[in-house]
Amino acid sequence: MMIKARKLFKDVSDLPTIPVIVSRVIRLLDNHQSNPDEIADLILSDQVLAARVIRVVNSPLYTAGSKITSVKRALLFLGFRSVREMILTSYFVDGFKRHEQPFDMNVFWMHSFSVGSMSRRIAEMVGYDDTEMAYLVGIIHDLGKVFLGHYFKEEYGEMLSTINYTRSTTYNAEMEHFGTTHCELGLCLAQRWNFPPVYCDVISHHHTSELAIEDPLLTAIVRLADFFCLTYTISDSVAQAAKPDRSEEYAWNLLKQRSRNPLPGSLGEFFFMLNDEYVGVFHEVNLLFNTMTTA
Ligand SMILES: [Fe+2]
Ligand SMILES: [Fe+2]
Numbered sequence: 001m002m003i004k005a006r007k008l009f010k011d012v013s014d015l016p017t018i019p020v021i022v023s024r025v026i027r028l029l030d031n032h033q034s035n036p037d038e039i040a041d042l043i044l045s046d047q048v049l050a051a052r053v054i055r056v057v058n059s060p061l062y063t064a065g066s067k068i069t070s071v072k073r074a075l076l077f078l079g080f081r082s083v084r085e086m087i088l089t090s091y092f093v094d095g096f097k098r099h100e101q102p103f104d105m106n107v108f109w110m111h112s113f114s115v116g117s118m119s120r121r122i123a124e125m126v127g128y129d130d131t132e133m134a135y136l137v138g139i140i141h142d143l144g145k146v147f148l149g150h151y152f153k154e155e156y157g158e159m160l161s162t163i164n165y166t167r168s169t170t171y172n173a174e175m176e177h178f179g180t181t182h183c184e185l186g187l188c189l190a191q192r193w194n195f196p197p198v199y200c201d202v203i204s205h206h207h208t209s210e211l212a213i214e215d216p217l218l219t220a221i222v223r224l225a226d227f228f229c230l231t232y233t234i235s236d237s238v239a240q241a242a243k244p245d246r247s248e249e250y251a252w253n254l255l256k257q258r259s260r261n262p263l264p265g266s267l268g269e270f271f272f273m274l275n276d277e278y279v280g281v282f283h284e285v286n287l288l289f290n291t292m293t294t295a
Contacts, residue, residue: 001175005184009192012151018091018193021046029084031198039080040072049087059291085136092140101149102157107211108146113141113288114233118225118274119283125277127215127260137202138222141175142193144203146187148174171207184205208272210250217258220251233282 008148015234025042028034044050050071057074062082068074075083093109100140119138123131148156159177162199174181187204201214202222208282212219227248244252244267252267264270 005180009188144182
């Protein structure tokens with residue numbers, strides 16, 4: 001399967017890239033020891049990037065007391081991790097938004113942002129340390145679908161229309177039609193963009209959480225957030241789920257074993273709990289959607 005993914009990936013030549021300067025900023029932000037002045041200077045050398053940071057830090061997504069006008073203050077206010085996450089997400093949105101897709105991009109983004117927010121919420125519920133990472137990797141988990149939609153527009157569009165209103169999942173249909181999945185193609189893309197190994201692993205195994213290597217708990221969190229959003233929130237054939245299967249059962253058992261806080265007895269009850277959480281998440285998702293798609 002992975003051979004097929006690598007082959008499809010190798011055949012495309014015009015992959016969207018993250019500008020070199022942005023990759024350098026991301027690498028600096030990755031290191032907690034980096035100097036904020038050095039990062040601010042680098043961000044300021046790219047006016048588009050600087051404007052984006054200022055715009056997002058002043059958006060309703062973050063509630064700064066007063067207007068923040070300097071990049072360095074934005075860095076100190078948001079923290080390196082959040083700025084890094086915001087930059088990566090906005091370039092990901094940007095890289096693909098001009099390209100036409102055979103599916104509704106608004107549905108895709110709402111799904112992606114919902115999974116990001118829900119992953120963060122589940123991470124908080126189980127006491128997982130890095131809730132911000134859960135959030136970011138949740139947002140980008142399905143990036144392979146954008147790749148398929150862009151480079152195999154007709155074929156992917158046809159495949160999606162055949163599974164509309166059926167019980168087949170997007171994942172299984174991809175396997176049948178392409179001999180590979182958005183998980184493997186997402187992995188190729190994430191590796192090309194030098195995402196950290198743990199992000200690559202979650203992208204690669206978010207439908208097969210039992211195979212996760214780097215951080216199985218994080219993969220389980222994203223698996224359940226994804227499944228919840230596919231089942232209980234807006235979805236169409238680009239994001240279609242069936243009944244809880246091996247991967248969801250595995251993720252749920254791992255969550256129960258590793259949670260630092262008590263969880264309900266069954267996956268059904270857990271999803272019931274998440275339903276209440278989603279009221280708050282939905283508001284967050286709308287803010288994120290408006291900020292990211294216009295920044
Ligand atoms: Fe997926
Ligand atoms: Fe998904």
